[in-house]
Amino acid sequence: MKNAQTNQNNVPITVALGDGIGPEITRATLKILEAAGARIAPEFIDIGEQVYLAGHSSGIEPSAWESLRRTRVFLKGPITTPSGSGYKSLNVTIRKTLGLYANVRPCVSYAPFVKTQHPAMDLVIIRENEEDLYAGIEHRQTDEVFQCLKLISRPGCEKIVRYAFEYARQQGRKKVTCMVKDNIMKMTDGLFYKVFQEIGAEYPDIEQERYIIDIGSARIATRPEQFDVIVTSNLYGDIISDIAAEMTGSVGLAGSANIGDHVAMFEAIHGSAPDIAGQGIANPSGILLGAVMMLVHIRQADVAEQVHNAWLATIEEGIHTGDLRGEQTLQHVSTAEFADAVVARL
Amino acid sequence: MKNAQTNQNNVPITVALGDGIGPEITRATLKILEAAGARIAPEFIDIGEQVYLAGHSSGIEPSAWESLRRTRVFLKGPITTPSGSGYKSLNVTIRKTLGLYANVRPCVSYAPFVKTQHPAMDLVIIRENEEDLYAGIEHRQTDEVFQCLKLISRPGCEKIVRYAFEYARQQGRKKVTCMVKDNIMKMTDGLFYKVFQEIGAEYPDIEQERYIIDIGSARIATRPEQFDVIVTSNLYGDIISDIAAEMTGSVGLAGSANIGDHVAMFEAIHGSAPDIAGQGIANPSGILLGAVMMLVHIRQADVAEQVHNAWLATIEEGIHTGDLRGEQTLQHVSTAEFADAVVARL
Numbered sequence: 001m002k003n004a005q006t007n008q009n010n011v012p013i014t015v016a017l018g019d020g021i022g023p024e025i026t027r028a029t030l031k032i033l034e035a036a037g038a039r040i041a042p043e044f045i046d047i048g049e050q051v052y053l054a055g056h057s058s059g060i061e062p063s064a065w066e067s068l069r070r071t072r073v074f075l076k077g078p079i080t081t082p083s084g085s086g087y088k089s090l091n092v093t094i095r096k097t098l099g100l101y102a103n104v105r106p107c108v109s110y111a112p113f114v115k116t117q118h119p120a121m122d123l124v125i126i127r128e129n130e131e132d133l134y135a136g137i138e139h140r141q142t143d144e145v146f147q148c149l150k151l152i153s154r155p156g157c158e159k160i161v162r163y164a165f166e167y168a169r170q171q172g173r174k175k176v177t178c179m180v181k182d183n184i185m186k187m188t189d190g191l192f193y194k195v196f197q198e199i200g201a202e203y204p205d206i207e208q209e210r211y212i213i214d215i216g217s218a219r220i221a222t223r224p225e226q227f228d229v230i231v232t233s234n235l236y237g238d239i240i241s242d243i244a245a246e247m248t249g250s251v252g253l254a255g256s257a258n259i260g261d262h263v264a265m266f267e268a269i270h271g272s273a274p275d276i277a278g279q280g281i282a283n284p285s286g287i288l289l290g291a292v293m294m295l296v297h298i299r300q301a302d303v304a305e306q307v308h309n310a311w312l313a314t315i316e317e318g319i320h321t322g323d324l325r326g327e328q329t330l331q332h333v334s335t336a337e338f339a340d341a342v343v344a345r346l
Numbered sequence: 347m348k349n350a351q352t353n354q355n356n357v358p359i360t361v362a363l364g365d366g367i368g369p370e371i372t373r374a375t376l377k378i379l380e381a382a383g384a385r386i387a388p389e390f391i392d393i394g395e396q397v398y399l400a401g402h403s404s405g406i407e408p409s410a411w412e413s414l415r416r417t418r419v420f421l422k423g424p425i426t427t428p429s430g431s432g433y434k435s436l437n438v439t440i441r442k443t444l445g446l447y448a449n450v451r452p453c454v455s456y457a458p459f460v461k462t463q464h465p466a467m468d469l470v471i472i473r474e475n476e477e478d479l480y481a482g483i484e485h486r487q488t489d490e491v492f493q494c495l496k497l498i499s500r501p502g503c504e505k506i507v508r509y510a511f512e513y514a515r516q517q518g519r520k521k522v523t524c525m526v527k528d529n530i531m532k533m534t535d536g537l538f539y540k541v542f543q544e545i546g547a548e549y550p551d552i553e554q555e556r557y558i559i560d561i562g563s564a565r566i567a568t569r570p571e572q573f574d575v576i577v578t579s580n581l582y583g584d585i586i587s588d589i590a591a592e593m594t595g596s597v598g599l600a601g602s603a604n605i606g607d608h609v610a611m612f613e614a615i616h617g618s619a620p621d622i623a624g625q626g627i628a629n630p631s632g633i634l635l636g637a638v639m640m641l642v643h644i645r646q647a648d649v650a651e652q653v654h655n656a657w658l659a660t661i662e663e664g665i666h667t668g669d670l671r672g673e674q675t676l677q678h679v680s681t682a683e684f685a686d687a688v689v690a691r692l
């Protein structure tokens with residue numbers, strides 16, 4: 001991003017470096033975007049641990065919302081929520097406050113360059129992102145009994161299911177699988193599946209199937225090749241996206257888009273990994289691939305492709321951070337060296 | 347069970363053949379138990395599809411409860427709950443009515459005799475079996491909004507966590523892993539993990555760790571060898587036990603025990619598979635291994651060992667039902683032929 005601040009054509013985006021490994025991987029990503037000539041003007045906001053500890057129980061300052069509402073595009077490093085019941089998950093707060101209803105998580109094999117037992121896997125999880133047990137409604141009934149409310153609404157189901165079918169059609173994908181537990185939760189998960197069938201009827205060109213989440217997860221874990229687009233509710237999506245990402249070789253490889261009607265947020269699917277923070281060894285690929293999705297979103301598909309290709313070339317040449325194993329050549333590098341290697345291949 | 351009905355030393359057990367593949371696999375199992383000289387006197391009850399359709403919305407007749415309360419031991423074939431919101435899951439009704447709080451699900455590799463990518467896996471999932479979203483409390487708020495209540499109680503957590511640690515100690519296992527999502531559900535899942543820590547303090551001889559369920563599931567799917575005993579709440583346990591079982595080679599290989607203070611139920615972890623019912627090709631191993639756990643429970647460990655060894659010998663010689671793949675010799679047989687092969691090796 002040559003002269004980012006002064007070029008009027010640059011798209012303003014909000015950036016949060018995050019906690020733990022967040023600053024390392026987010027800075028590495030920004031460096032690559034800059035070198036690729038991304039036409040962006042980053043505005044930095046502080047969120048996460050320091051903000052929580054300064055007394056904002058949601059982990060975000062009021063002024064940060066202003067930036068997000070103005071730029072409408074957010075590149076977010078992973079953050080740490082301090083433990084203790086007084087702290088609400090900022091990830092959830094942001095998703096709900098900004099109405100980011102669709103969490104899009106592609107999980108793709110890069111075999112043979114990244115070792116995986118499932119070289120043919122190429123699936124996308126479309127996870128509902130605002131409802132379910134994530135609605136944040138928990139109470140203490142008595143000293144001994146606690147409850148959490150799982151909330152499923154028809155508008156919520158319609159939005160996510162419609163999104164999944166439109167996504168499949170636009171990306172030329174062939175099948176959408178719905179995963180629910182409607183044999184037990186006949187009303188809530190039953191509604192999700194009912195809406196899937198209703199809206200699915202408008203997409204006769206796309207194959208449709210349903211799995212109960214237990215055996216569906218088991219199939220993802222053993223035969224991920226058989227899936228294409230998967231649409232599911234919030235908690236199931238959380239679980240199966242970690243499974244699918246890890247099976248491609250590392251949970252550190254997956255980026256995601258959180259899409260709303262007005263704002264979109266891009267991030268890695270992994271957390272802030274405090275155990276390896278500050279060592280400069282984290283894999284920046286997750287947030288980098290999130291940033292690639294962001295570039296497509298802000299209509300810089302040319303730059304997105306360039307960055308993606310340079311990243312692929314790096315991985316294919318066996319230049320990997322420590323979390324990855326390839327079949328062939330192999331050189332384990334630091335976060336910064338990995339970023340430099342991507343830049344050199346732009 | 348020679349002269350089962352007339353021998354006063356035989357232990358009365360309640361048996362339900364179930365729906366779908368249930369009758370085939372349950373009869374195959376009873377045949378093997380009989381040939382092994384199990385000292386049992388089966389009492390048959392009808393449950394499932396026919397009972398539902400005859401107007402009992404829970405899928406079980408009042409008289410069947412009487413048998414269960416008397417024998418206190420239940421060998422149960424998989425059953426089919428008709429779809430439609432009027433029918434409650436009988437599995438859940440039985441578990442809750444009889445207070446079967448601990449669902450014990452061993453998932454063990456039989457490599458190289460059964461093909462798996464994880465030859466060293468040997469884990470046991472201890473799943474809480476009465477609470478969580480399975481409490482069966484769902485409502486319709488408006489035409490468009492549905493809710494399901496996740497219920498977690500301190501006594502419920504204490505019972506299952508205590509069971510897991512006692513199980514680990516008795517079986518000589520080294521580690522208990524707790525899986526929760528307490529970064530989001532701070533009260534409910536938070537309580538589960540708090541109780542895990544409290545009770546864990548009484549078992550300093552056993553290694554203890556916690557995983558968030560998303561990355562925990564991902565690790566089961568990629569590195570199951572690292573787990574030993576896993577204790578978790580109902581829905582997570584449902585999902586990860588299907589994953590772990592499928593990874594051993596087939597979900598058809600896992601049996602389970604549902605343990606209460608007064609009654610215990612033994613079953614396969616898979617369902618009634620109506621798509622292959624009546625073809626005589628289903629794998630009876632799940633319910634057979636459930637029956638082996640039952641024999642240990644009724645203090646016939648000698649017979650249990652004999653049946654288990656004969657089953658292992660059958661599998662090791664490459665005699666498999668159609669759902670299994672071995673590395674070496676391989677003969678695909680029917681349900682009945684498989685049972686005969688086990689009997690021949692008793």
Ligand SMILES: CC(C)[C@H](C(=O)O)[C@@H](O)C(=O)O
Binds near residue numbers: 092238529
């Ligand atoms: C960190 C956590 C709140 C979050 C979630 O549960 O959604 C994460 O696991 C994810 O998948 O983005």
Ligand SMILES: CC(C)[C@H](C(=O)O)[C@@H](O)C(=O)O
Binds near residue numbers: 183184214437
């Ligand atoms: C059939 C179904 C009600 C049951 C469950 O969800 O518990 C099954 O999946 C299991 O794991 O035993």
